[in-house]
Amino acid sequence: MKFTFKELRSSLLVPSISDHSVVQNLTAVSKGFTSQRSKIKEYVMDREMVSAYTLFYLPSNIPKLEFVFDMLSDDVKESIKSSTIVDLGTGPGTFAFALDEYFDGDVEVVGVDTSELMVEQAQKINECLYKNQKISFRSTMPKSFKGETLLLGHSLNEMGIEKLMDLVKLHAPENLIIIEPGTSAMFTEVLKLREQMRELGFQCAFPCANIESKCPVQKKIEEGQEDWCHQVLRMTHEVDFERLSQIAKLDRKTMPLIAHVYTKTNLKGPKRARMVRFLRESKFSFDWEVCFESEGELKMATFEVLKKTLSKKEVKSLQKISVGIDFDYEIMKEINSGHFKVKLL
Numbered sequence: 001m002k003f004t005f006k007e008l009r010s011s012l013l014v015p016s017i018s019d020h021s022v023v024q025n026l027t028a029v030s031k032g033f034t035s036q037r038s039k040i041k042e043y044v045m046d047r048e049m050v051s052a053y054t055l056f057y058l059p060s061n062i063p064k065l066e067f068v069f070d071m072l073s074d075d076v077k078e079s080i081k082s083s084t085i086v087d088l089g090t091g092p093g094t095f096a097f098a099l100d101e102y103f104d105g106d107v108e109v110v111g112v113d114t115s116e117l118m119v120e121q122a123q124k125i126n127e128c129l130y131k132n133q134k135i136s137f138r139s140t141m142p143k144s145f146k147g148e149t150l151l152l153g154h155s156l157n158e159m160g161i162e163k164l165m166d167l168v169k170l171h172a173p174e175n176l177i178i179i180e181p182g183t184s185a186m187f188t189e190v191l192k193l194r195e196q197m198r199e200l201g202f203q204c205a206f207p208c209a210n211i212e213s214k215c216p217v218q219k220k221i222e223e224g225q226e227d228w229c230h231q232v233l234r235m236t237h238e239v240d241f242e243r244l245s246q247i248a249k250l251d252r253k254t255m256p257l258i259a260h261v262y263t264k265t266n267l268k269g270p271k272r273a274r275m276v277r278f279l280r281e282s283k284f285s286f287d288w289e290v291c292f293e294s295e296g297e298l299k300m301a302t303f304e305v306l307k308k309t310l311s312k313k314e315v316k317s318l319q320k321i322s323v324g325i326d327f328d329y330e331i332m333k334e335i336n337s338g339h340f341k342v343k344l345l
């Protein structure tokens with residue numbers, strides 16, 4: 001990241017905010033996120049609350065974009081980079097700055113947020129830490145915004161699918177990116193989004209290999225099983241940040257998220273399998289639940305990734321892997337139609 005935790009603190013609306021106030025505010029914010037939907041908007045109305053949100057969620061949310069973008073094809077990334085990106089519900093500018101970091105400052109972003117305090121906070125961070133003149137913040141959608149890229153990070157939750165679909169129809173974006181909490185409630189919403197984006201002629205650049213085929217997790221839910229498709233980003237943070245997350249009792253080393261990227265760009269290249277759940281590690285294999293395309297249909301299966309086909313370095317790196325990666329594979333043995341021993345290519 002382009003800043004240290006200390007530098008971020010001095011760029012807050014209330015730089016002198018105490019750790020105690022940060023923790024109290026974070027507890028209130030995270031309760032609002034998880035249970036009290038009606039109170040969710042209160043956290044954007046107070047300078048200390050906005051500062052606490054920024055100090056904690058900006059550094060931990062920024063890496064989510066890199067994780068998702070690393071799995072997009074070059075064509076899709078180029079289409080995003082060459083467009084104007086609206087980060088709707090930008091908050092303190094989280095994904096606007098994540099885009100700056102990913103594309104090394106060479107990207108045009110408009111961060112939009114209805115909260116004046118969030119806009120003020122985002123502008124202060126840009127002035128102090130990024131100094132990127134191609135990034136601006138405002139409270140309304142730019143009128144001329146058509147055929148570009150629309151991004152929502154942790155704001156679909158507040159906005160709702162209906163409002164988002166109205167915006168998609170109005171602004172006809174080339175790309176739509178959502179990065180939301182990895183909860184089962186959000187997955188139910190995202191299934192509706194997937195269906196409506198398919199009807200509008202979009203392709204799914206992440207995470208589904210085939211948008212025409214019914215989501216296999218949706219099939220499981222309809223059969224009465226409790227499941228949801230999400231990704232899990234595993235990472236480490238700066239020491240000062242880790243300390244704060246421990247005091248606040250909010251784990252950010254393992255972050256469940258639901259990211260989807262839709263595009264009108266023609267998707268080329270082979271379709272890879274996607275790991276959707278880390279099941280276990282045994283002496284002989286890593287066992288993953290995987291979503292993959294077979295005969296034009298998306299299917300779920302257990303893949304045993306055989307350790308004897310991996311180097312020691314590869315074993316170590318798979319022990320730390322985030323959930324949601326895609327990969328090429330070769331089937332070594334079919335145990336049954338839903339269980340295979342495989343080798344990574």
Ligand SMILES: C[S@@+](CC[C@H](N)C(=O)[O-])C[C@H]1O[C@@H](n2cnc3c(N)ncnc32)[C@H](O)[C@@H]1O
Binds near residue numbers: 057089112113155158
């Ligand atoms: C949870 S915060 C997310 C901030 C940032 N994107 C992040 O991920 O850290 C949601 C933000 O969406 C904004 N918001 C909610 N509904 C909105 C709308 N209809 N238009 C613009 N902003 C909205 C709120 O003011 C809030 O700042």
